[in-house]
């Protein structure tokens with residue numbers, strides 16, 4: 001890996017054009033001192049290829065919609081400085097792996113969202129609005145376990161990083177199982193047992209090889225691999241008991 | 246069912262780990278001491294200890310191996326799940342029968 005060339009030189013950027021069938025097209029983009037991969041894609045779209053399709057929203061690492069494959073690895077493009085990834089002035093940007101491609105850099109997230117349903121994602125409250133709110137100690141072990149995975153924003157980076165998903169699209173994948181982990185540890189969730197059983201159904205957590213590529217690439221340093229290991233251990237220990245108040 | 250297969254596979258692995266080590270140690274001992282087949286048989290005949298040791302061994306293998314093969318076939322081939330299940334069940338039964346046959350012939 002080398003530094004990008006000087007201000008007046010150019011980056012050589014290969015961008016995926018097309019859907020599932022398509023090709024990499026090369027663009028020359030001025031190299032700047034400060035630019036992210038998303039900036040480069042935007043520059044191509046604004047000045048060279050107006051019909052280039054790509055997704056983004058917040059541009060500051062909050063929404064997770066700008067995830068793409070950059071030089072072979074899944075990343076949030078808005079949080080990836082060119083200097084971190086450029087390889088000898090070269091950059092290759094493709095849609096996320098493991099998902100159907102719609103157009104150019106945009107992939108269809110529906111299969112990913114479907115995995116959440118398969119792994120028992122919906123929260124199911126056990127109280128009504130007339131009941132007092134549950135009294136949960138923030139530092140109780142269960143709450144801490146749930147909190148560890150809670151910040152996930154469904155960006156699908158981990159799903160794209162997972163090799164098991166790559167060879168078995170029926171495997172529900174790291175994000176959905178991480179979600180299941182937060183739910184089985186959430187004592188307010190009325191269907192903890194059901195969620196656990198879904199997480200352990202065919203193509204559930206026992207398909208995970210624990211190689212941790214999901215954890216390695218999660219842009220907000222969550223640890224889906226650990227959540228999955230936690231679920232596997234629960235098969236022996238049973239659901240954790242509610243914390244004593 | 247998956248959950249139970251997962252549990253069965255882990256438990257059988259836990260049983261197998263020490264058994265395999267003892268079995269390997271035993272083979273090394275028998276070979277290095279130059280025991281003949283007849284000598285080995287004379288020691289195993291009528292030994293309930295060795296019989297139960299190897300029955301446990303065979304049983305754990307017959308549980309452990311087919312579940313592992315099932316996972317591999319599921320991941321690496323596009324075979325139909327029912328066929329994989331049937332094949333692994335037969336494979337497990339074969340291991341069990343061959344294993345029992347081998348154990349009963351030395352005790």
Ligand code: SF4
Nearest residue numbers: 162208209211212214
């Ligand atoms: S640890 Fe499991 S979920 Fe994570 S990338 Fe590896 S196989 Fe996929």
Ligand code: SF4
Nearest residue numbers: 152153155156158218
């Ligand atoms: S676990 Fe991390 S990488 Fe996976 S979807 Fe959530 S935020 Fe994205």
Ligand code: FES
Nearest residue numbers: 059061064066078
């Ligand atoms: S655009 Fe929102 S995280 Fe990148």
